[in-house]
Amino acid sequence: MLLVSLIPAIVNRSYDVNLPWNLDFLLTFWLALSIAGEVRFYDSIWWWDDFLHFGGTAILVYLAFILVYALNFTKKIRLSIPFIGFFTFIFGVAFGAIWEIAEFYVWKLTGTDTLAMGIPPDFQMGFLDTFSDLKFDVFGSALIAFLGMQYVANQRHIKLRKWMHPFVKIFDKKIQKAKSKTKEKIVEEKMRFKNKFRKPRKK
Numbered sequence: 001m002l003l004v005s006l007i008p009a010i011v012n013r014s015y016d017v018n019l020p021w022n023l024d025f026l027l028t029f030w031l032a033l034s035i036a037g038e039v040r041f042y043d044s045i046w047w048w049d050d051f052l053h054f055g056g057t058a059i060l061v062y063l064a065f066i067l068v069y070a071l072n073f074t075k076k077i078r079l080s081i082p083f084i085g086f087f088t089f090i091f092g093v094a095f096g097a098i099w100e101i102a103e104f105y106v107w108k109l110t111g112t113d114t115l116a117m118g119i120p121p122d123f124q125m126g127f128l129d130t131f132s133d134l135k136f137d138v139f140g141s142a143l144i145a146f147l148g149m150q151y152v153a154n155q156r157h158i159k160l161r162k163w164m165h166p167f168v169k170i171f172d173k174k175i176q177k178a179k180s181k182t183k184e185k186i187v188e189e190k191m192r193f194k195n196k197f198r199k200p201r202k203k
Helices: 007-015 021-044 048-073 081-110 122-154 157-171 173-197
Strands: none
Touching (some): 007 021, 021 048, 048 081, 048 122, 048 157, 081 122
């Protein structure tokens, strides 16, 4: 969760790109809800775990859809919109499955869950919990992939360009080269300005 919350800062530092505020907000909001669940809500609210799996997977699929579409938008890859939607759906489902496998082995090593230890009668409850998590991962992935395809299909090119602009800046080498040249020019101008007003040293 901490690594996911650092994505906007890493992107900004590496590419000088500010991610859309709504994506930054969703990542932070999901992190806050996850921490709240660990503190209290997992035990007191029965649907909290399902809600987090649905929302967390949806946010990651949303990010994956944008990144793959940005690659397609900048012509780094050539994919149809349905295939982009299918890829992001599979990405979300695969992420959910990997998460559940990781949970299983963490619990097995720590001995903190009956599913991992295979102890009846709670074994069936643990199995149903895992199935429920995967089910909501699938629902979240399918929903975002579908909405992403619909949005791209129905929006004008100008709006799509505005939506893609931060991510295009990441993948477009021409923009990166132009940025580096601009920075070099700024440094050169600063040095010229300093040298212009610098007093000559006395011999």
